[in-house]
Amino acid sequence: MNSGCNMQFLQGNEACALGAIEAGVRFFGGYPITPATEIAEVMARELPKLGGVFVQFEDEIASIGAVIGASVAGTKAMTATSGPGFSLKQENLGYAIHVQIPCVVVNVMRGGPSTGLPTLPSQSDVMQARWGTHGDHPIIALAPYSVRECFDLTVRAVNLSERFRIPVIVLSDAIIGHVREKVVLPKREELTLVERKKPTVDPEDYKPFEDDGTGIPPMANLGEDYLFHITSNNYDDEGFPATNDHDIAGRRIKSLYNKIERYRDEIDDVDLFMVEDAEIIIVAYGSTARSARRAVMMAREEGIKAGLFRLKTIWPFPYDHLKAAAESANHLLLAEMNMSQLDSEVRSATHDLETKLHGLHQSNGMLITPYQIYDSLKGLV
Amino acid sequence: MNNKEYQVRLSGFGGQGIILAGIILGEAVSLYENRFAVQFQSYGPEARGGASRAEVVISDEEIDLLELIEPDVFLALSQQAFDKYIGDAHEKALVIVDPDYVTNAPLSSRKVFAVPVSRIAREQIGKTIVINMVALGALAAITGLVGIDALKKAVSARVPPGTEKINLKAVLAGYESAREMN
Amino acid sequence: MKRNSYKKYLRTHKLPHIWCPGCGHGIILGAALRAMDELELDPYKTVAVTAIGCSARTNAIMNCNTIQTTHGRSLTFASGIKMARPDLTVLLFVGDGDGAAIGGNHLIHAARRNVDLTTILLNNSIYGMTGGQYSPLTPYQKTASTSPYGNLEQDFDVCKLADAAGASYVARGIAHDPRHLSRLIRGGIEHKGFSFIEGISQCPTYYGRRNKFSSPLEIMRWVKERSVRVKPETYNFSQDMDGAIPVGLLSHRNLPEFTDEYRKLVEQLQKGDNA
Incomplete structure (x- = not known):
């Protein structure tokens, strides 16, 4: 099972994992849950061979927390889950949206509410993907309808996430995740990969959240040439808390929405x-x-x-x-x-x-x- | 069988390798005959030993059927699986059972093939673990849904290295025994 | 070492801090900054991670990379950072509610995994930011806004918890003795593996007032009088301290560190591929 080779008979979840790897994901924070577990299993097997990191965390919350941490450290990062785990991830998903950290969350949907129908198919997390975390926020969510699209849309999810500094949800479902069908995956050189835009200003002039005119602020990675602060509170352009300034607060929320609305032609x-x-x-x-x-x-x-x-x-x-x-x-x-x-x-x-x-x-x-x-x-x- | 899509349900005890058989059938058709197959399986909380099933849809054209509606072919290697999964098999479905395990098969109008796959595995191969391979061979012979060459290639490619020979032997044993029955 | 040279690890333009007068958190942060200074940590290669609460207010004023995360989750973010960039030095400042209640599970598992992180738990025995509710480290029978009749629950020995979970360096210091605490933190940063340092702080505003301490100093003295210096060679976490607070390096062992183990796995797999 690998990408860039001829015809294969693959499961949707396997294709999703391969797509992530081809898109450059090198950190996966996992937690077992049917019907998403195969994604973690492929990552556990393949990532260390590529020098990437797979870790199974103590819970769904930790897995997305670590994914966000790894992304701040400059690594393309992903986690995968199903409804009950998706609920647990909402808190940190909101954090990543708020502080504009790229990452991908795959939700292989099964019937809910609660543990619901373990693990029969459903599409009932569509609104949770949109509004599952609290507060005003935008989100991007993609829905594959074939094994090949599990690959393609995961690549696209990683790309959109890096491009727009926003978590992207892949809304798969128990049918698409588990079905096997014939696919021919694209070769690596046929894929277009997006890397996050990095700052080029002098370190002392770096304002991590200042709009450079594109609406998408350049992002420095930890441990490189820039020092920065990130906060879960509303923040100013320098990244420091600005909870008493209504102008900054309003502008921040609007800018989160605008960076998506402005590029609808790339996202739709x-x-x-x-x-x-x-x-x-x-x-x-x-x-x-x-x-x-x-x-x-x-x-x-x-x-x-x-x-x-x-x-x-x-x-x-x-x-x-x-x-x-x-x-x-x-x-x-x-x-x-x-x-x-x-x-x-x-x-x-x-x-x-x-x-x-x-x-x-x-x-x-x-x-x-x-x-x-x-x-x-x-x-x- | 003519040029429509065929819905195949394989069932048996959990642990008999039913799901692997489904994957191999799908791979044989789609990778080695260049036709189309989709495969899916039941994920229940069933422990090893409970009823397990794998389903494959086979066609000469692209398939948009991601759930079995009515099996055209139904294979059952245990009474429990038979009872649990025969339900929606239509009247003209081909039914293949292991008569040593499925002893109560009320199938008045359906065509039933009794292939003692577990006995063949035990007596001819000396390993009951290859029962799924014997069943695949028998299914190929009875239904004609997949050619034996493609099946052999798919088995060789999928089984653990070093076990190809014994698995191929099992497939052929199932194939021959079912051919003799016809 | 020049006096006050640790101040280069402060974003002085972000001062003053917002802690209450008499709060012990600034003392503990100062101890950590001195340890960083002695080790000459490169701010660019250092990440301080916090979550929510008074303990998190150590963060924005530190001059290194600083990341304030969701409540209780700082260890998960920090784990991801360290696993992705093992060359970075990662310090955490967590609170008693933050680190032992909502983040308790993450503490257990970060310790068990033995990731090379240095976690400083600022224990002021109360949820201060929300106005003085009892935490898992509020002692039995002490009063808080949500235990107005006295706390019915037993408090954690959070160092014992960290040790039992697998932390390979466990220490406890007190705000009354910042030089000693600084040495303990320095040892934790130098130690390769999961280091856990409990710093006993004081919250005069909520804990002190509700529990009849007349001043910050009185809480500090109360802690100081009960603290007993111990050594890892002789201390064991089950011994009966008769109300005393064991202080110092409590346990220290060399265990395989996670990112080291992971690197070895990668090397082994990649060598296998080339062979």
Whole structure:
């Protein structure tokens, strides 16, 4: 099992780990949890061979804490978990968003709440990925729908995280994480890798959080030419606490949002399948989108003009893309393995269109099958 | 069998190597016949010895079916697995059982192949651990879903180094015994 | 050593500090700064990690790399830093609630893993930043805002905990004797492995006032009078101290250090690949 070689029959979680390694991740903080554990197991085996560090920590909190520490020290770092662990990581995830430390958190979703359905598939952490940690904050979350995409979107997650100094969530699910299928992974030289932007100013002039005009402050690594301070409190451009200055506080939060909004063209990522002439468009992501693609083909064979709008980037939600795609359709069918978490996002994207929104939601630990979606499509004709 | 996608469910005791058999079947089809397969498995809290299953969908085209709907082929190497997983196998499904372990198989309208895979493993190979390989060989012969050459290549590539010979012998023993049955 | 030369490890433009008058934390920080100065630590290669609470206020005023993290989690961040960059010197300043309550599990496991970190626990027997609630190091029957009728819980011997968990250097000093504490901290930094130093501080504002100490000095004297110097050769953590506080280097052993072990693994695997 390795990247850059010919055809392989790989599991989604294995592809995710290989993607991380190819993207340059050299620190993995792990904690065992099904259905994500294979990612840690591959990292435990492969990272030390590459001089990277794998450590299994005492809990989910420690694993992300160490990941953030390693990232501040200049190493691309990642952790992987599932719902219960994702809940535990929220505190430090918020810290990393706040102090703008790149890292990747993979959540292989299973049914909740609590330990819920160990370990049946689900997509019910979509809103937790968006708003799981407290306070106003942006986030980036990507959803792979195939083994190959587990690789590709993990590489992309690492790149986006380094580029925008923000944690990126890979929202996989128990189906995609565990399914094995044939893949041909790209060779190393075919990949574009992003490295974090480093400061070039004189050390005495370095202000770790000063906007250099791009909205993304250059980041020094520990132990190099710059001294710096990081705080969990609201901070000024020099990185020191600024909790009594409302102007600085407001500006800081806005700057966190703006650095993402400003670069939506780099972050948004959707896949359109037969939507051009579609009268009914399915909105789906992850494993459900696989079923949806099949349902579209089944429907097309029957003469039903169906299409699929697939979210590869879930957060920030690609409102404009959805609106553009939905403009000429009569119906939208949102299919998710949850109790309709993205409903309000889809509504807000299409609120001034005539398109009617329907939902196909299932939260019982079972994949929504192509036949279920096909039946829903037929019901809309 | 014609050009649709085939849904295969392999089941048995945990510890019989059912999941490995599923992976090898998927690899044989997708890597050595250049067709398509997806494989998935049940992850329960079941301890070793409980019922275990692995599922494979096989097709000549890309597959978007990530969960088994209705098995076309159902293999059961234990009564518990048979009882637990036969449920949604459709009426025309091919059913392969080990008659030494699956003694109660009420299958009026289904076609049942009784292949004593554990006995073959024990008597012809001398190791019950290769029961999964015998079963794969038998499945290949009965269903024609995978060629024996591809299966042999996949087995050689996947099993621990040094055990290729005995595993290949087991696959062939299963294959031959099931061919004789036809 | 020039008098006050340790001040180069202070970001003097970030002073004054925000501790209450009479607080012991500044004394303990001073002891740590003197140890850093004696060892001539390169600020660029030194990282001080804190979390939340009064203990965390050591951080922004230190002139080296300083990282203030989430409550109780400083050891996890510090572990990641040290594992990614074993060449850096990593010091931690944690509090008694921070290090022994919310961060207690991380303390146990960082000690067990024997990562080369120097952890200084500033023990003022109270949650000061939030206004004086009892912590795992508030003694039995002492009063706090959340134990108004006296603390019903037994307090930790946090050094015994660290030792039992596998810390390879364990010491206790007191704010009343900063030179001694400084030597203990210096020993901890020099030691290769997980070093744990409890520094007994005082909180006159909350702990002192609620427990009928009339001044900061009175708390310091109370601690001083009960402290007994011990040596690692003769001290054992189970011995009955009859209310006395054992002070000094309590235990010291050479155990495989995590980042060393990891480096050896990497070398072995990479050699195997080349062969």
